[in-house]
Amino acid sequence: MKLISLLGATGSIGTQTLDVVRHHRQEFKVVAMSTGRNIDLACEQAHEFKPKLLSVQSKDDYEKVRHHVPAETKVVYGEEGLLEVATYPDSVILVNAVLGSVGLGPTLAAIEAGKTIAIANKETLVTAGHIVTEAAKAHQVSLLPVDSEHSAIFQALNGENKREIEKLILTASGGSFRDLSRDELKEVTVEQALNHPNWSMGAKITIDSATMMNKGLEVIEAHWLFDIPYERIEVVLHKESIIHSMVEFVDHSVMAQLGTPDMRVPIQYALTYPKRLAGQSDERLNLSEIGKLHFAQMDPKRFRCMALAYEAGRIGGTMPTVLNAANEVAVASFLDKRLSFLGIEAVIEQALERHHVISGPTLEDIKAVDEETRAFIRSTVN
Ligand code: NDP
Ligand code: MG
Secondary structure, three states: EEEEEOOOOOOOHHHHHHHHHHOOOOEEEEEEOOOOHHHHHHHHHHHOOOOOEEEOOOOOHHHHOOOOOOOOEEEHHHHHHHHHHHHHOOOOOOOOOOOOOHHHHOOOHHHHOOEEEOOOHHHHHHHHHHHHHHHHOOOOOOEEEOOOOHHHHHHHOOOOHHHHHHEEEEEEEEOOOOOOOHHHHHOOOHHHOOOOOOOOHHHHHHHHHHHHHHHHHHHHHHHHHHHHOHHEEEEOOOOOOOEEEEEEEOOOOOEEEEOOOOOOOHHHHHOOOOOOOOOOOOOOOHHHHOOOOOOOOOOOOOOOHHHHHHHHHHOOOOOHHHHHHHHHHHHHHHHOOOOOHHHHHHHHHHHHHHHOOOOOOHHHHHHHHHHHHHHHHHHHOO
């Protein structure tokens, strides 16, 4: 029985993680979990999964929740609460499915406590990739990808020697607006942006997919997870989201991983690795039904956010921290209808341009730059 800590239980990845656990109760148990503001769902989950520990975001919610959970569930709150869940003594693996760079502290704490990390929370790797990967190495802890592209690469690489990799090829669906011109993008609404053609996900990542920042964040995530330089990470448009990503080796052999778009597959693989267990979905990949798969080159002018992410990644230091923090606040402002769709890339570019990069930043540098960038975007949007 594998005991799990789960951050972000009420989110899209969190609820799908619980669905995997629900289908394999002999294999997994969630002993500690965290939620944000959705305390009704959190209470329901607590009654179903009976964790020993539940963390909620605010003290007010803590007061509301603590008499509505099973007797065996201790309730905690705030950033301290996230740390307690991440380092819960019984758990062997942390599934980090929280949203945003708030996941950084708990990830580092879990690494120091020797937990295996199943990481969905890409913002943590973007904002402080060198610190997270160095800590994982120092504590001999595995970072297992949950993001479908990175899980695909991880599966394609199984047992291969890293020096034999020529390049990583990430696939991109193109998001909600893949067929619109830049001119047409000026007028798009929040409701249109939230309507992703292939995947059902949380609001922030759905917007990130529409701006193509998601692919940019994933390029940086791949750089850190697989230790591959940016010039050997490529992105190809693939609108069906059937090939989840590929690895080309030095002999030009290319390995791809395929499947229907179902996040429970990569989530489950991170939990069972190096084994596999039966899947839950009745839906199987049927290539003869699909008939054709399409691929096209990415246009960096059309998808400006992805180009900004490559640039920030190549410069390194605190640039990716700025990129991530600016994007988090810009996307939240777009969702609140205080910033236009193309305004997102414009304010991120401003934040990157004015930033004086710090190379080899410490955790304190990263926290300071993250806060300063958020304040800059907030004042710019206002
Ligand atoms: P959601 O918005 O659906 O869920 C986020 C979770 O984090 C929720 O449980 C939310 O709580 C919680 N949360 C948000 N902010 C805070 C905070 N400040 N403190 C504590 N908890 C907080 O996001 P997703 O599940 O879509 O994404 C989670 C991560 O996984 C992201 O990094 C995303 O990029 C990544 N990812 C997601 C994929 C997907 O298919 N959804 C695919 C690949 C990666 P509550 O809702 O209760 O407020
Ligand atoms: Mg992805």
